Amino acid sequence: xxxxxxxxxxxxxxMMYLVLTALLAxxxxxxxxxxxxxxxxxxxxxNQTVQGKARETMLDFEAKYLQDQQKVKxxxxxxxxxxxxADELYDHITQLKANILAVARGQxxxxxxxGDLSAFIAQDKLTRRDTVLSIxxxxxxxxxxxxxxxxxxxxxxxxxxxAFTATELKEKLEGFRDNLKGVQFTDFxxxxxxxxxxxxxxxxxxxxxxxxMEDGKEVLWEAANFFDVPLAAVIPILSxxxxxxxxxxSNMMSELIAGIEGKSYKFTNLMPLxxxxxxxxxxxxxxxxxxxxxxFDATNSPNIYVDNSEFNxxxxxxxxxxDKDPLRIEGGLGKIRIATRGMSLGERxxxxxxxxxxxxxxxxxxxxxxxxFTVAEPALVVSPTKMNVFYRGVxxxxxxxxxxxxxxxxxxxxxxxHSIKPDGDTFIVNPGAGADASIxxxxxxPDGSKKSLPGREFRVKRIPDPSPRFAGxxxxxxxxxxxLLENAPSVGALMESFDFDVEVRVKxxxxxxxxxxxxxxxxxxxxxxxxxxxxxxxSVGRGSVVYIEDIVVSMxxxxxxxxxxxxxxxI
Numbered sequence: 001x002x003x004x005x006x007x008x009x010x011x012x013x014x015m016m017y018l019v020l021t022a023l024l025a026x027x028x029x030x031x032x033x034x035x036x037x038x039x040x041x042x043x044x045x046x047n048q049t050v051q052g053k054a055r056e057t058m059l060d061f062e063a064k065y066l067q068d069q070q071k072v073k074x075x076x077x078x079x080x081x082x083x084x085x086a087d088e089l090y091d092h093i094t095q096l097k098a099n100i101l102a103v104a105r106g107q108x109x110x111x112x113x114x115g116d117l118s119a120f121i122a123q124d125k126l127t128r129r130d131t132v133l134s135i136x137x138x139x140x141x142x143x144x145x146x147x148x149x150x151x152x153x154x155x156x157x158x159x160x161x162x163a164f165t166a167t168e169l170k171e172k173l174e175g176f177r178d179n180l181k182g183v184q185f186t187d188f189x190x191x192x193x194x195x196x197x198x199x200x201x202x203x204x205x206x207x208x209x210x211x212x213m214e215d216g217k218e219v220l221w222e223a224a225n226f227f228d229v230p231l232a233a234v235i236p237i238l239s240x241x242x243x244x245x246x247x248x249x250s251n252m253m254s255e256l257i258a259g260i261e262g263k264s265y266k267f268t269n270l271m272p273l274x275x276x277x278x279x280x281x282x283x284x285x286x287x288x289x290x291x292x293x294x295x296f297d298a299t300n301s302p303n304i305y306v307d308n309s310e311f312n313x314x315x316x317x318x319x320x321x322x323d324k325d326p327l328r329i330e331g332g333l334g335k336i337r338i339a340t341r342g343m344s345l346g347e348r349x350x351x352x353x354x355x356x357x358x359x360x361x362x363x364x365x366x367x368x369x370x371x372x373f374t375v376a377e378p379a380l381v382v383s384p385t386k387m388n389v390f391y392r393g394v395x396x397x398x399x400x401x402x403x404x405x406x407x408x409x410x411x412x413x414x415x416x417x418h419s420i421k422p423d424g425d426t427f428i429v430n431p432g433a434g435a436d437a438s439i440x441x442x443x444x445x446p447d448g449s450k451k452s453l454p455g456r457e458f459r460v461k462r463i464p465d466p467s468p469r470f471a472g473x474x475x476x477x478x479x480x481x482x483x484l485l486e487n488a489p490s491v492g493a494l495m496e497s498f499d500f501d502v503e504v505r506v507k508x509x510x511x512x513x514x515x516x517x518x519x520x521x522x523x524x525x526x527x528x529x530x531x532x533x534x535x536x537x538x539s540v541g542r543g544s545v546v547y548i549e550d551i552v553v554s555m556x557x558x559x560x561x562x563x564x565x566x567x568x569x570x571i
Contacts, residue, residue, distance in 0.1 A: 491551060
């Protein structure tokens with residue numbers, strides 16, 4: 001049940017908000033303003049989490065309402081009313097954001113005329129609600145004069161009133177707070193419901209808009225938050241208010257649903273429960289988990305079902321579990337075992353249902369969702385630290401993986417003027433002119449946060465020199481028969497003990513032979529033996545020495561290289 005104590009996540013959001021408002025009192029640069037973009041992105045993710053929690057609570061309400069409409073109706077009606085009020089206020093702030101973006105871009109007349117602002121509105125894929133476009137690439141993050149005029153007016157001690165002003169926003173927030181605190185009704189058996197003192201205190205603390213101290217003077221909330229405040233900060237401030245609304249809605253719904261049967265159930269066992277956000281932690285990151293005291297009745301075991309099909313997101317419908325076998329129960333606890341053999345790689349989660357008979361004989365259905373987990377292929381990673389080499393002029397395949405993180409969640413970059421691009425399950429590195437390279441990876445973790453991993457250093461080397469070939473002979477050979485000499489068609493080059501498939505082409509070479517105690521020389525402007533060379537080979541006798549020299553080859557990186565001379569004695 002919700003109370004006055006804040007969760008760690010709520011404390012974090014509050015701290016971010018305090019830091020944000022404190023920085024606004026400084027003469028901050030555009031670089032710091034850009035930092036507020038990261039704050040806004042974090043608030044968006046938190047908002048999605050809070051909205052998902054509220055949706056799950058409403059799903060629970062729907063299940064209970066289907067089971068016993070008479071019992072649940074007053075609580076369900078109150079929850080629907082709270083949801084309606086919260087959503088209307090949330091959408092009002094979304095519209096206010098769009099108006100502010102338009103005003104900052106010089107479209108105040110369009111805003112005041114009620115014109116089309118669809119260019120500033122987007123659809124959030126997770127919450128399926130309207131939201132404003134990211135300010136990441138908004139060119140006027142430091143704009144404040146028009147925004148101040150629109151929201152507050154020219155006098156901070158006497159803020160303007162009217163639609164979509166800071167004054168109206170405060171009034172709506174306070175009204176929402178008071179409505180939440182005033183929820184009360186009598187249920188089907190005559191029990192009176194009213195909001196607990198702890199939750200009322202939490203609402204008072206969250207929706208408190210008192211004067212603030214600036215430079216030793218009291219300043220109204222409207223002026224402290226929106227007077228001479230740049231766009232990059234105004235949007236996160238409004239996002240924080242939306243999170244406050246979503247949290248309040250979720251906490252209120254939790255208290256309502258707890259009121260349905262919370263006093264009816266009897267529990268025989270208490271057990272500490274630790275629910276980690278992730279079971280795979282990268283070094284440098286933090287282990288995060290929720291710790292709670294769970295109560296259950298070991299003498300009244302529920303039926304627990306898990307849907308055997310994968311799904312994405314959340315749905316509001318109950319599956320038919322009548323044809324499914326329940327989980328094995330040990331000491332009141334259900335045991336889940338999901339085999340991953342044959343399962344595709346990536347993130348997975350499943351949904352299920354707890355069917356429990358209460359003390360009054362009624363059966364309640366409680367949907368649940370498994371935490372997301374990542375299915376990865378077992379892999380052996382061996383890193384030869386002395387052999388981290390990329391070769392210039394050829395595509396270098398490299399496997400990059402982060403245990404516990406799927407490949408589509410990796411942002412891979414390379415330094416040193418080189419390029420890297422994905423190629424199926426691997427990456428291809430094409431080295432540039434630099435002598436060193438560093439591959440850097442940013443992984444998106446299961447909780448949505450991003451983690452930059454230490455880079456891996458590589459040397460960039462040129463391809464080794466190829467070895468010349470003539471009539472099947474290599475530089476280590478010393479003799480050649482007259483038949484092989486006369487029938488040799490060309491001079492080639494071979495990459496020995498090199499794992500890459502590299503094509504090397506001979507561009508030119510010379511032939512020198514000893515004939516009658518003198519040297520006779522012929523040249524070829526290709527890899528082919530010329531007609532003059534063939535005639536020269538036919539004229540030499542046994543004991544003559546043939547030199548294949550001045551061999552020049554073209555390499556894959558566009559350079560030319562000279563290969564060693566081959567000296568062959570005719571036998």
